[in-house]
Amino acid sequence: MGDSFSKKENRNKKAKAKQDKAQRMKERKLNNDKGKSLEDMLAYVDENGNLTDTPPRETRKTEIDSKDILIGATPRPPEDPIRTGIINFFNTSKGFGFITDDKSRESIFFHINDVSEPIKERDKVSFMREKNAKGFNATEVKKVGPGTGTKTTF
Missing domain, CATH: 2.40.50.140 (Nucleic acid-binding proteins)
Known part of the structure; x- marks a missing residue:
C-alpha cells in the first residue's frame, strides 16, 4: 500500500527544510569572521564621518593640547542672590x-x-x-x- 498524499507532502517539506538548513550552515561557514586578522575586521571613520576600510592619512592630524579640552557644561557666572x-x-x-x-x-x-x-x-x-x-x-x-x-x- 502506498503513502497518502499528505504523508508525501510532509516528507518533502522535511527534506526541503533539512536542505535549507544545510545551505544556511554552508553560507555561515563561508562568511565566518573566525581566523581573520585584526586588520581585516577594523573599520575607520574618515573626515566626513563615513566608515571606510582604509586608515586615515597621517598628514591631516592636528595636535591639540589637553589643557584646551573642556569637559562638561560651561560654567555660568554667579548671579546676585x-x-x-x-x-x-x-x-x-x-x-x-x-x-x-x-x-x-x-x-x-x-x-x-x-x-x-x-x-x-x-x-x-x-x-x-x-x-x-x-x-x-x-x-x-x-x-x-x-x-x-x-x-x-x-
Missing part, C-alpha cells in the same frame, strides 16, 4: 503674598514671617529666592522703594 520685585498681592489677614520678580517676571510666594518691615501691595522690595518642594519662596523681604497701596501693620 539678592533680587528685586514688586508686591502684586498681599493678604494681611492670612499673612502671605506674592512678589513679581523683576528679572524673571515670575510670581514668588512669601510669608509675613520672612518680612523685616511693614509692607503693602505695589511696594518695591528686595528679597532672596529659596527653592522648596513647591517652587521658590522669597526670604529676607525688605522694602526698597515707596508704594501706592494701603498700609499694613504687624
Whole structure:
C-alpha cells in the first residue's frame, strides 16, 4: 500500500527544510569572521564621518593640547542672590503674598514671617529666592522703594 498524499507532502517539506538548513550552515561557514586578522575586521571613520576600510592619512592630524579640552557644561557666572520685585498681592489677614520678580517676571510666594518691615501691595522690595518642594519662596523681604497701596501693620 502506498503513502497518502499528505504523508508525501510532509516528507518533502522535511527534506526541503533539512536542505535549507544545510545551505544556511554552508553560507555561515563561508562568511565566518573566525581566523581573520585584526586588520581585516577594523573599520575607520574618515573626515566626513563615513566608515571606510582604509586608515586615515597621517598628514591631516592636528595636535591639540589637553589643557584646551573642556569637559562638561560651561560654567555660568554667579548671579546676585539678592533680587528685586514688586508686591502684586498681599493678604494681611492670612499673612502671605506674592512678589513679581523683576528679572524673571515670575510670581514668588512669601510669608509675613520672612518680612523685616511693614509692607503693602505695589511696594518695591528686595528679597532672596529659596527653592522648596513647591517652587521658590522669597526670604529676607525688605522694602526698597515707596508704594501706592494701603498700609499694613504687624
